[in-house]
Amino acid sequence: MKIGLLVVDSNYPNLALMKISNYHKARGHDVEWYNPLSPYDKVYIAKVFTFTPDYKYYINADQIEKGGTGYDIEKVLPIEIDRIQPDYSIYNIVPDLAYGFLTRGCPNRCKWCVVPQKEGKISPYMDIEEVVAGRRKAILMDNNVLASDYGLHQIEKIIKLGVRVDFNQGLDARLVTNEIAQLLAKVKWIKRIRFGCDTPGQIAEVEHATSLIDKYGYKGEYFLYCILMNFEESFARVNYWKSKSRRFLPHCQPFRDLNDPHQIIPQWQKDMAHWADRKAIYMSCDFQNFSPRKGFLCSEYFKTL
């Protein structure tokens, strides 16, 4: 059997496709990235986002299976595929790095987020030992691991095992108590700790959480996901961290209306993300002095306030 894998809209390692690949390879099937010049028995096509265009060409296969949030928010992998190890070779991932989830879901319902609708309330999913399967580092894509007692026990286990991790979807600063800060300061992080900072109120919450973690000895970076909505408020929130310290790195994400696939992202959001997300630019110039295009300075945005 010849299997093709195709991702429509993302270069990020796709966990589902990695598992599908291993599932088929274990059955002696040939698996490769889809090549339109070659016929396939089955092609798996993944679309991550709801707002990106679909693959618009003919797919040369007897059977096509679509998956991912961009196609069907409710579709999940069959259990026999979901619980197997991913095939890291399709993305040439280094041998000591694993990808996975310890928990699924989130108890919150932020209006820009698809997770509660897709995964429901938070629940235990896998054990860190199952995820790493002997590797020393893990990218963990949990959406709100601190909201789960199981997640906190998993973090204790991560510390005990000495696995280096990145919770790459961010942690919830509101949940960082003194005990949790102590725990987080003991984790070996891959580069940084990430938090969401999506509202004005979360500035103080992130301040509080990070000062607690620092108190217990953490000296690394904080990476802060910042949703962009209203210009004035978003600028104040993102720019707040610039004066704080070079350890705090905001990362802008334009607001996506989940009910409007044709939404047009305002130019200021693209420009603010361009400025904040390229650290060399963010560190060296203020947003007002940033020129994303010839003849345009972002100070123009402030004239209409």
Ligand code: SF4
């Ligand atoms: S806390 Fe994070 S994962 Fe949970 S709903 Fe809000 S944005 Fe989504």
